Amino acid sequence: MSESQEKRKILCVDWDDAAHTDGWRHVERIAKDTPIRCRTVGFVMSETADKLTLAQSLSLENSTGSEAMTIPKSLIRRRRRLRL
Numbered sequence: 001m002s003e004s005q006e007k008r009k010i011l012c013v014d015w016d017d018a019a020h021t022d023g024w025r026h027v028e029r030i031a032k033d034t035p036i037r038c039r040t041v042g043f044v045m046s047e048t049a050d051k052l053t054l055a056q057s058l059s060l061e062n063s064t065g066s067e068a069m070t071i072p073k074s075l076i077r078r079r080r081r082l083r084l
């Protein structure tokens with residue numbers, strides 16, 4: 001793992017995601033749908049005023065990461081820094 005990867009922060013982020021269902025459902029049930037509360041843990045790849053990008057894994061051999069997720073900050077409810 002590169003030195004810059006060693007210094008990356010690890011966050012646990014609670015956020016709201018859009019709910020989606022498929023198939024036919026009664027309209028009264030559809031009206032009761034709510035967003036899904038999610039929790040994501042990952043290495044901070046980038047952060048701006050509007051978004052946070054985390055990667056689930058970082059390579060120990062080169063400067064690559066996998067399973068990246070970008071979360072709009074407007075959907076984030078809570079974030080905590082984790083320390084190893």
